[in-house]
Amino acid sequence: MSVDTGGRLRGVDAVTAGRLLVPVALVLLWQALATVAGEFALATPAATVGELLGGFADGWLLADLRITLFTLAVAYALAVLVGVWVGVALGLSDFWREVFEPLILGVYSVPKVTLYPVFLFVFALGVESKIAFGWFHGVFPVAILTMAAMETVEDDHLKIGRSLLLSRWQTFREIIVPSILPGLVIGLRLGFNLTFLGVVLGEMFASRAGLGYTLVEYIVGAQIARMLAIIVVLVAVAAAVNVAFFAAEKRLGARGGETADVRM
Amino acid sequence: MSTITDIGPSASLPLTRSQRVKAARGAIVLGFLAFVEFGPTVGLVDPTTLIPLSAMLGELWTLLSTGALEPHVVQTFSAVFGAFALALLTGVPGGVLLWKVETLKEILDPYLLIYYAVPFFAFYPLLISIMGLGIAPIVAIAWGFSVVIVVTNTASGLAEIPEVYVKAGRDMNLTPRQLLQHVYFPAAVPYVFTGLKLGFIYALIGTIASEFILADSGLGWLISFNYDNFDVRGMYAAMLLVVLLALAVNGLLIAIEKRLYRRVRA
Incomplete structure (x- = not known):
C-alpha cells in the first residue's frame, strides 16, 4: 500500500466512494420517481421501510420468508448434491462427458419455466413442486461448472490416489475437491442464484405460500409498499449470500464466471 | 487458411x-x-x-393449421423483439461507455456482477400494478433481464481487441473516429455478438416467464391458461412449441456466432 502514489490512492478512493454512492443514488432515484408518480402508483422508500419493519413485527413477512428460505435451502442442498455428483462423474470419464455435455447444454437453453406444469403434475401444489423446480434451475450451473472445473484435476494426482488405494470418498475429498474448488465455488454461487430464482418463480405461479405467492397476491389490492418490502427482502437475501460467495471466491483466487451465462 | x-x-x-x-x-x-x-x-x-409425443405433435399441428396459435406467437415475438431492440439500443452504448470510462466500470463492476443474482421476476407484479396488465410490463421485464448481459459483454468484448490492431490503426494516422469505425467496431463484432446472442435469449426467457406468471395472451400465457383449465393436450402442444422455438433460436444464434469467431481467428 505504501508504494502507491498519491494519484493511485485518489483513484482507489474515487472508486470506493462511487461504489458507496450507487445505492444512495438508487434510493434517491426511487424517491424521485415515487414523488413524481404519486404515492398510490409507487410507494416511497420510507413507506416501504415502514411496511418492512411492520411486516417483521406483525409477522406476515416473516412467515412467508421462513417458507421461502426453507424451500430454497432444501432445493439448493439437493442441487449441490446432484450437480457436484454429476459434474464429477462426467468429469472423470471423457467418453460420458462428450455424450452428455451437448444434451445438458441443450436442456439448459430451454426456458425452464415452460416446464413448470410438469413439476406441478408430478409433485402437486405443495412445497415439493417448488423444491423440485428450484432444484431444476440450480442443478445445471452446478453440474456444468463442476464438469468444467474437473479439467484442472491432474491425472498424476489421480494415479497417486489409486496407488495409495484411496477409497472413492477419499479420492473425492483429498484430490478432487481441493483441485476443483476455485471453479466449484463459482458454480455453487450461480447455482444458488438460479435455485433462488426458480423457487420464487415457482411460488409466483400456482402456490399457496411464500414470498413469491404473496407478491402476486398483492397485485389485486395494488399494495405497492408491501410488494416493495418483499422485493427489498429478496434483494437483501441475494446480496448477502453473493457477498459471502465473492469473499470465498476472492480467497480461493477463483477466476471467470463474471460473464458466465445464467439461464433460467 | x-x-x-x-x-x-x-x-x-x-x-x-x-x-x-x-x-x-x-x-x-x-x-x-x-x-x-x-x-x-x-x-x-x-x-x-x-400425453404421447405423437399426440403433442398432432395437437400442435392442428392448432398451427387452424391459426389458433398465431395471435400468441405474434404477441410473444412482438414483446421479445421489442425488448431486444431496446436492450440493443441501450446496452451497446452503455457497454461502450463502460469501456471508455474505466472508473465507471470499476464502480459498477460489483453491482453488475450481482445483478443477475436478484430474482428478477419479483419486479413483475410491481410493474403490473404500475403499468397495468399488457405488453408494457412484459417488455420492461424482458428488457431489464436482457440489457445488462449486453452491456457487460460489449464492454468486455471491446476490451478484448488485440492491441496490435489499434497500434496499426494509429500508425496509419487514423483519427479517433476513424479508429472507432474501422478498427474497434469491426474487431469487436464477434465479441459483441456473444452479448447480443445472450441478450436475445434472455429477452425470450423474460417474455415467456412473465407471460406464464400473469398475462392476457402469448405463448407463456397459453401454457399456464391450458394448465389452469385442465387442457393437457393444448398445454403440451404449447410447451412443445416453446421448447422447439427456444432450441431453434439457440441453435441459429450459436451457428452465426461460430461463423463470426471463425472469421476473427482465421
Missing part, C-alpha cells in the same frame, strides 16, 4: 470413438422420446399428466 482450421482437436480422435459417442447420445435421446411416446400408453405414467 482452411487447412489450418481443419486441424482441430477432433481430427486426432479415432473415428470409431466419436461414432460411439454419437451412438450413446442418440440412444439417450431416443430413450427419452420413447418414454414420452410410450410411457402414457403402456401405463408407466398417468395419461392425464403426460
Whole structure:
C-alpha cells in the first residue's frame, strides 16, 4: 500500500466512494420517481421501510420468508448434491462427458419455466413442486461448472490416489475437491442464484405460500409498499449470500464466471 | 487458411470413438422420446399428466393449421423483439461507455456482477400494478433481464481487441473516429455478438416467464391458461412449441456466432 502514489490512492478512493454512492443514488432515484408518480402508483422508500419493519413485527413477512428460505435451502442442498455428483462423474470419464455435455447444454437453453406444469403434475401444489423446480434451475450451473472445473484435476494426482488405494470418498475429498474448488465455488454461487430464482418463480405461479405467492397476491389490492418490502427482502437475501460467495471466491483466487451465462 | 482450421482437436480422435459417442447420445435421446411416446400408453405414467409425443405433435399441428396459435406467437415475438431492440439500443452504448470510462466500470463492476443474482421476476407484479396488465410490463421485464448481459459483454468484448490492431490503426494516422469505425467496431463484432446472442435469449426467457406468471395472451400465457383449465393436450402442444422455438433460436444464434469467431481467428 505504501508504494502507491498519491494519484493511485485518489483513484482507489474515487472508486470506493462511487461504489458507496450507487445505492444512495438508487434510493434517491426511487424517491424521485415515487414523488413524481404519486404515492398510490409507487410507494416511497420510507413507506416501504415502514411496511418492512411492520411486516417483521406483525409477522406476515416473516412467515412467508421462513417458507421461502426453507424451500430454497432444501432445493439448493439437493442441487449441490446432484450437480457436484454429476459434474464429477462426467468429469472423470471423457467418453460420458462428450455424450452428455451437448444434451445438458441443450436442456439448459430451454426456458425452464415452460416446464413448470410438469413439476406441478408430478409433485402437486405443495412445497415439493417448488423444491423440485428450484432444484431444476440450480442443478445445471452446478453440474456444468463442476464438469468444467474437473479439467484442472491432474491425472498424476489421480494415479497417486489409486496407488495409495484411496477409497472413492477419499479420492473425492483429498484430490478432487481441493483441485476443483476455485471453479466449484463459482458454480455453487450461480447455482444458488438460479435455485433462488426458480423457487420464487415457482411460488409466483400456482402456490399457496411464500414470498413469491404473496407478491402476486398483492397485485389485486395494488399494495405497492408491501410488494416493495418483499422485493427489498429478496434483494437483501441475494446480496448477502453473493457477498459471502465473492469473499470465498476472492480467497480461493477463483477466476471467470463474471460473464458466465445464467439461464433460467 | 482452411487447412489450418481443419486441424482441430477432433481430427486426432479415432473415428470409431466419436461414432460411439454419437451412438450413446442418440440412444439417450431416443430413450427419452420413447418414454414420452410410450410411457402414457403402456401405463408407466398417468395419461392425464403426460400425453404421447405423437399426440403433442398432432395437437400442435392442428392448432398451427387452424391459426389458433398465431395471435400468441405474434404477441410473444412482438414483446421479445421489442425488448431486444431496446436492450440493443441501450446496452451497446452503455457497454461502450463502460469501456471508455474505466472508473465507471470499476464502480459498477460489483453491482453488475450481482445483478443477475436478484430474482428478477419479483419486479413483475410491481410493474403490473404500475403499468397495468399488457405488453408494457412484459417488455420492461424482458428488457431489464436482457440489457445488462449486453452491456457487460460489449464492454468486455471491446476490451478484448488485440492491441496490435489499434497500434496499426494509429500508425496509419487514423483519427479517433476513424479508429472507432474501422478498427474497434469491426474487431469487436464477434465479441459483441456473444452479448447480443445472450441478450436475445434472455429477452425470450423474460417474455415467456412473465407471460406464464400473469398475462392476457402469448405463448407463456397459453401454457399456464391450458394448465389452469385442465387442457393437457393444448398445454403440451404449447410447451412443445416453446421448447422447439427456444432450441431453434439457440441453435441459429450459436451457428452465426461460430461463423463470426471463425472469421476473427482465421
